[in-house]
Amino acid sequence: MQRIHIVAGGPEYLIPELHFQDEDIVVGVDEGVKFLANRNIAPNAAFGDFDSISSQEFSSIINDPNIRTYTFEQEKDMTDLELAVRWGLEQLPDMVVLYGVTGGRLDHELINIQMMSLGLEHDIAMKIIDTKNEIEIKNPGKYTVEIRSDLPYVSFVPFSQLVKGINLEGFRYPLYDADLVFGSTLCISNELVTKKGTYSFDDGILMMVRSKD
Known part of the structure; x- marks a missing residue:
């Protein structure tokens, strides 16, 4: 079973321990890339306008040949997370799992939960996991x-x-x-x-x- 794990920039204390299989794809979204780095996990892909990380951190991402980097302007019609989720669903995995999408700003948390409906549209399972909950x-x-x-x-x-x-x-x-x-x-x-x-x-x-x- 192939899973795509997407780590976004919600409060880090709500992101659980992360354990991935060799066939999994790991994606960092904006500050989520820094969270992964803090845990010594190198993502396969990175998405965002990267306004939440330093220029030095961004340089290390963009210059890493093992990370597919997708950069966007701050002003756009989709959040960085939605862009990453839509890309993940296009890869046709068995499941997309989201971390770092709860807590923090309530508007982001609400729309992140609603975003799970994209999985239903593509007939691909989606799950949100934090340190206290799992949602599907x-x-x-x-x-x-x-x-x-x-x-x-x-x-x-x-x-x-x-x-x-x-x-x-x-x-x-x-x-x-x-x-x-x-x-x-x-x-x-x-x-x-x-x-x-x-x-x-x-x-x-x-x-x-x-x-x-």
Whole structure:
């Protein structure tokens, strides 16, 4: 399975330990390149206007023959992260994973989460990971969830105005053929009571958030 890991410039304390496989592609976005350097990780590609790093740091990136560098003007119609995500999806990986996209400015965090809908459009799985949460969104279907001691809480949030026919099995609070409207807290803070559970739904777009305390 090939994954593209994109590290952006959100608060570094929310970026977890990073471990990659040989076939993975690692992308730094603006200050995310510096975060990777701080962890002795060399990216395969770098995106941004690089207004968040020093000229010396930028020079080391642009002159590294092993890093494909994509530079952009500060004034543009897409954020640096969206440009990197769209490029990542064009590579047709099995999954795109985002780090450094939560915390900090709320406007950026909200749109970064909404950006996961691009994965659905391309039929490519996307996930956001930080030190406290994992987030993914799904089209209708049935999915398996494994219990995790590090992320015990499982919440389901409507990503569309209405999500129809939700079923939760193997959870402390099961649910059968329920509808979830935008803004509802019905499916917040559930927990698995079996090693594996399932969730399914018939229509709409649903976000699953796995969290720790």
